[in-house]
Amino acid sequence: MKILHITDAASGGVLTSLTALARNQAAHPEVSAVGVRYTPRADSPSRNHIAAGLGPMVDLHCWSPGPGSTVLTLIKGIIRELREDWDLIHLHSSRAGFLGRILALAVPSHAHLVYSPHGFSFNQTGYPQFQLRIFKLLERIALLGSRDLALVSPGEAELAAEVLPGVRTAILANAVDPELFAPKDSPGLTSRPPAPLSVIQVGRIMSQKRPELFAEVARLAEIRYPGSFTFTWIGEGERNLLSACPEISITGWITGEEIRSHLSNAALMLFTSAGEGMPMSLLEAASAGVPTVGSDVIGVRDLIDHRVDGMLFRTADEAVDALFTLTDADIRSSMAAAARRRVLLKHNESTLASNSLQVYRKFMTPASVAESAAVSNAGSRAS
Structure with a gap:
């Protein structure tokens, strides 16, 4: 053919x-x-x-x-x-x-x-x-x-x-290639420092990804659980859409190898998109043993079994609650391993x-x- x-x-x-x-x-x-x-x-x-x-x-x-x-x-x-x-x-x-x-x-x-x-x-x-x-x-x-x-x-x-x-x-x-995005150690590393946990998003900074919601979640998380998280947006675009939380780090466009390095050091992904087909960045995070807190929309809920291999949310408050739930190392490790298994079985x-x-x-x-x-x-x- x-x-x-x-x-x-x-x-x-x-x-x-x-x-x-x-x-x-x-x-x-x-x-x-x-x-x-x-x-x-x-x-x-x-x-x-x-x-x-x-x-x-x-x-x-x-x-x-x-x-x-x-x-x-x-x-x-x-x-x-x-x-x-x-x-x-x-x-x-x-x-x-x-x-x-x-x-x-x-x-x-x-x-x-x-x-x-x-x-x-x-x-x-x-x-x-x-x-x-x-x-x-x-x-x-x-x-x-x-x-x-x-x-x-x-x-x-x-x-x-x-x-x-x-x-x-x-x-x-x-x-995705599960070997390329394999975690360096066991998924959901319990040896990672308990705080602050590194929370990332990967993609273009644009309205469809709802960066304003990402910034609002980051702002609320710092108010309610000060010092518990750091937030990083891996990508480039309309940076002003993240202005509600100046503490968010923005990497700009980086290489695939650099993205994999960020994933290997991340604890969680916060995925705030308003709708997707099937986001590759979420699959890559799952393969790397990084569980996702994702918006409950088409394409995202297709990849997350709530409270099994990640968590879904509809509001900023729900997202903050989900992030806090995943500060528990055992819960985070269990969901990370389940997310990795999903990739190996269904998205290899x-x-x-x-x-x-x-x-x-x-x-x-x-x-x-x-x-x-x-x-x-x-x-x-x-x-």
Whole structure:
């Protein structure tokens, strides 16, 4: 099978997810070629950095010399690839997903199209309601080009079935290399100093991640339990959104190796996002034996079994209470070990390529409505 991945979101969790998928597919004996095409964002790593992550077996092309590329650049690139001899084109992120499927209506193509939004745009925060309705309408229109969605979590699949009539879904859960993010010692190190505990978040500082909530939790935690925690945001973006708590450390963009170093020294992750597909940073933390206190939203609750391998919250006060609960070293250690087990069993890169090929084949085989439902149900059970 010849597989091409296209994205205009070459940064953050989308890039991490796509990189793992393409790299593992390229090593699979049933795959003869894998390509990645992208347009960069302002926070995208260099082409050389992306190429190093993908490995030498993936054919990588950047369609723009730098960030700020026009929609026309993306359109021209997609049209070229639709005319090439790919068996399957996997579109990642909302803009590439919309353009790719709409263009497929006009451009003859041998390729089967599959789309992964990595978090639907109409489920985002920070946009006015009329704009969210437009995003939803565009997703429905794009179904004319392809209604096959490879979604990264059961919550995302449920949302798609509810909002997008006629959609066919399968779960292709994100995965990590559990050895790369293995804890240096046993998960949830009881030998770590009891206070202060290092609490981290990983990602772009943007409204969707609700940094204001992160800052509010940090502020309340210091008031109620002074000296018990330190808070660090690993990433870059709109720093003013964290201004409610000046004591929060901000690393800026750092390398993957540096992120792993922070994870190895962290006690907890505080994940305040308003909605996700399936956050890679949460998976990486779980693999490193760092339990998460996460917002009770799509994508996050798909990865946290409350009070088993992490804790969910709805308000800042609940988040502070959860952090305090996890100051107990035994509870923290138990949840850390359970989070690591979840990654080993359900989100291990070793099965990512074979899982993706199974999803692709089911989509590429003519299916009745009942068979389409079976694809979705089988994926949900697998996750």
